[in-house]
Amino acid sequence: xxxxxxxxxxxxxxxxxxxxxxxxxxxxxxxxxxxxxxxxxxxxxxxxxxxxxxxxxxxxxxxxxxxxxxxxxxxxxxxxxxxxxxxxxxxxxxxxxxxxxxxxxxxxxxxxxxxxxxxxxxxxxxxxxxxxxxxxxxxxxxxxxxxxxxxxxxxxxxxxxxxxxxxxxxxxxxxxxxxxxxxxxxxxxxxxxxxxxxxxxxxxxxxxxxxxxxxxxxxxxxxxxxxxxxxxxxxxxxxxxxxxxxxxxxxxxxxxxxxxxxxxxxxxxxxxxxxxxxxxxxxxxxxxxxxxxxxxxxxxxxxxxxxxxxxxxxxxxxxxxxxxxxxxxxxxxxxxxxxxxxxxxxxxxxxxxxxxxxxxxxxxxxxxxxxxxxxxxxxxxxxxxxxxxxxxxxxxxxxxxxxx
Amino acid sequence: xxxxxxxxxxxxxxxxxxxxxxxxxxxxxxxxxxxxxxxxxxxxxxxxxxxxxxxxxxxxxxxxxxxxxxxxxxxxxxxxxxxxxxxxxxxxxxxxxxxxxxxxxxxxxxxxxxxxxxxxxxxxxxxxxxxxxxxxxxxxxxxxxxxxxxxxxxxxxxxxxxxxxxxxxxxxxxxxxxxxxxxxxxxxxxxxxxxxxxxxxxxxxxxxxxxxxxxxxxxxxxxxxxxxxxxxxxxxxxxxxxxxxxxxxxxxxxxxxxxxxxxxxxxxxxxxxxxxxxxxxxxxxxxxxxxxxxxxxxxxxxxxxxx
Numbered sequence: 001x002x003x004x005x006x007x008x009x010x011x012x013x014x015x016x017x018x019x020x021x022x023x024x025x026x027x028x029x030x031x032x033x034x035x036x037x038x039x040x041x042x043x044x045x046x047x048x049x050x051x052x053x054x055x056x057x058x059x060x061x062x063x064x065x066x067x068x069x070x071x072x073x074x075x076x077x078x079x080x081x082x083x084x085x086x087x088x089x090x091x092x093x094x095x096x097x098x099x100x101x102x103x104x105x106x107x108x109x110x111x112x113x114x115x116x117x118x119x120x121x122x123x124x125x126x127x128x129x130x131x132x133x134x135x136x137x138x139x140x141x142x143x144x145x146x147x148x149x150x151x152x153x154x155x156x157x158x159x160x161x162x163x164x165x166x167x168x169x170x171x172x173x174x175x176x177x178x179x180x181x182x183x184x185x186x187x188x189x190x191x192x193x194x195x196x197x198x199x200x201x202x203x204x205x206x207x208x209x210x211x212x213x214x215x216x217x218x219x220x221x222x223x224x225x226x227x228x229x230x231x232x233x234x235x236x237x238x239x240x241x242x243x244x245x246x247x248x249x250x251x252x253x254x255x256x257x258x259x260x261x262x263x264x265x266x267x268x269x270x271x272x273x274x275x276x277x278x279x280x281x282x283x284x285x286x287x288x289x290x291x292x293x294x295x296x297x298x299x300x301x302x303x304x305x306x307x308x309x310x311x312x313x314x315x316x317x318x319x320x321x322x323x324x325x326x327x328x329x330x331x332x333x334x335x336x337x338x339x340x341x342x343x344x345x346x347x348x349x350x351x352x353x354x355x356x357x358x359x360x361x362x363x364x365x366x367x368x369x370x371x372x373x374x375x376x377x378x379x380x381x382x383x384x385x386x387x388x389x390x391x392x393x394x395x396x397x398x399x400x401x402x403x404x
Numbered sequence: 405x406x407x408x409x410x411x412x413x414x415x416x417x418x419x420x421x422x423x424x425x426x427x428x429x430x431x432x433x434x435x436x437x438x439x440x441x442x443x444x445x446x447x448x449x450x451x452x453x454x455x456x457x458x459x460x461x462x463x464x465x466x467x468x469x470x471x472x473x474x475x476x477x478x479x480x481x482x483x484x485x486x487x488x489x490x491x492x493x494x495x496x497x498x499x500x501x502x503x504x505x506x507x508x509x510x511x512x513x514x515x516x517x518x519x520x521x522x523x524x525x526x527x528x529x530x531x532x533x534x535x536x537x538x539x540x541x542x543x544x545x546x547x548x549x550x551x552x553x554x555x556x557x558x559x560x561x562x563x564x565x566x567x568x569x570x571x572x573x574x575x576x577x578x579x580x581x582x583x584x585x586x587x588x589x590x591x592x593x594x595x596x597x598x599x600x601x602x603x604x605x606x607x608x609x610x611x612x613x614x615x616x617x618x619x620x621x622x623x624x625x626x627x628x629x630x631x632x633x634x635x636x637x638x639x640x641x642x643x644x645x646x647x648x649x650x651x652x653x654x655x656x657x658x659x660x661x662x663x664x665x666x667x668x669x670x671x672x673x674x675x676x677x678x679x680x681x682x683x684x685x686x687x688x689x690x691x692x693x694x695x696x697x698x699x700x701x702x703x704x705x706x707x708x709x710x711x
């Protein structure tokens with residue numbers, strides 16, 4: 001676990017350059033590699049805009065609001081992820097964009113045009129289904145060509161494009177096979193090729209990797225990123241896997257109970273969660289309580305139960321007063337002597353060695369639990385054992401205050 | 405070692421013998437009850453007819469078979485086509501064909517409707533479709549007669565509404581037989597189509613819509629190929645009994661509009677020509693087998709396509 005988060009963080013840091021550029025006013029130009037069509041990114045232009053969308057299933061007393069007034073903008077050429085536990089409404093939102101369901105209220109704009117009332121076959125949007133939904137009575141090539149055929153493209157053009165797609169997903173050798181005669185990973189590629197072949201404005205992916213085994217899933221994650229880069233198509237990706245979301249996305253929307261809680265880059269979401277749910281859902285987290293001493297300009301000084309005062313960053317547009325909950329990631333806290341300078345003090349309860357790093361499970365003096373992650377080095381660092389008294393130092397950029 | 409092999413072989417032989425012995429009662433019943441009467445029919449078709457029905461045992465004649473399609477002229481004894489028989493064959497085949505096509509036309513949307521209901525209500529619909537099966541065929545046919553006869557529901561209603569002045573003559577026409585057969589055999593079309601439709605993965609339909617196929621194209625290119633086995637099974641289940649229908653043409657078609665079933669009955673009854681009756685029966689069976697052969701070939705073909 002430690003290794004994974006560590007490497008995730010490293011990749012997030014590597015991503016940051018791209019991410020900060022992308023979120024700024026200037027967006028990099030990325031040319032679509034397919035068919036020689038250049039798809040330039042235009043600053044600030046949104047591929048999809050969801051405005052105040054509500055979706056209610058059932059009638060009368062059985063009414064369930066799957067989506068509760070959701071608004072979000074997805075930029076062109078973005079790898080955008082809807083992340084949340086099952087039942088949070090992420091798939092419902094995807095189905096509304098695809099056109100399989102129609103919103104109870106609100107509008108969905110595709111390049112500024114409201115597509116919410118259009119049937120799915122009139123939307124330049126394609127879907128990769130969780131179950132792949134490949135047509136069992138057609139070959140791999142027929143599956144990939146189906147969309148183009150339905151669009152009434154000339155036969156020659158369709159064939160050329162199918163060949164191109166087969167090459168893109170490396171399935172040339174199996175083009176004449178029935179879809180039941182290929183493996184799950186291959187079916188996944190065919191599903192991708194089929195959805196990409198008609199060159200949709202937006203590609204929707206509904207947990208496409210969940211049926212694959214771990215190793216294949218890792219490969220496909222990289223493959224998906226490559227495809228998104230090469231085609232220059234906006235990807236909207238639905239997943240409940242936080243790790244998948246962090247590694248692949250340009251931006252993530254964290255959803256819970258039919259609402260979007262926070263939208264941001266993977267680093268934003270991980271480092272600066274705005275709400276308890278977001279902090280808890282993504283990565284490992286320590287929650288500590290404190291009293292706000294002062295708050296202004298996105299920063300606050302918080303007094304902890306030990307009497308120590310630490311700085312904390314604030315969610316956008318939020319100025320707390322009174323008691324507040326802070327989030328401190330285990331790798332952002334450090335072990336120190338249990339003296340008056342320590343932010344927190346407690347006893348070591350458990351030491352878990354994980355190869356690249358070690359988890360120290362502490363019991364703080366106020367009775368709450370706290371986890372610190374230390375990177376291991378050969379022969380370095382003093383060995384801690386259960387029962388040792390330690391202090392915890394929380395650095396100036398380690399704590400984030402939560403809205404709730 | 406050789407000894408062990410011998411013992412094994414002997415045990416195998418005993419196994420095979422026991423298997424035959426144990427299934428003997430079932431085999432005897434099947435042979436006697438199912439194929440026995442067929443052989444009797446086959447034998448009868450090659451005998452001379454008796455004067456008061458029955459056959460003359462020990463005789464051999466092809467008269468029964470020739471009179472299926474031909475008849476001897478009363479005056480000069482030359483063979484000519486039996487127009488009456490031909491028209492009955494034609495009526496049977498064409499009415500069965502129309503019945504199959506029309507039940508398919510009505511049955512397909514019905515099956516689609518049921519298959520797209522929530523699972524709980526689906527069962528209710530299937531039950532409603534099968535209700536006619538709980539009622540005797542004769543009663544259902546007479547019920548149909550009450551609906552379409554001159555003083556029946558349809559005519560009374562149309563006249564009361566002032567749409568027609570004279571009652572429509574539906575009874576005793578081919579149309580009446582067709583109506584009756586559609587009504588009686590519709591469930592046989594709906595159920596197999598529903599069975600394959602229920603297994604249909606509706607996400608494939610969504611995938612079709614997603615890939616720019618309109619409603620008609622989704623039906624033609626995705627739903628239909630996938631439920632083809634059900635359509636073929638339903639068509640066969642309707643076509644075969646239609647071909648041999650007896651009660652429906654008798655009650656709704658009157659005496660004139662006969663189908664093969666009625667012709668056979670006539671030969672064994674008033675016609676007193678058992679060899680001809682037997683020959684027509686076997687002809688009917690061959691027609692049915694041709695239809696079945698068509699089914700088996702198509703069904704296995706499409707199964708292969710599904711992998």
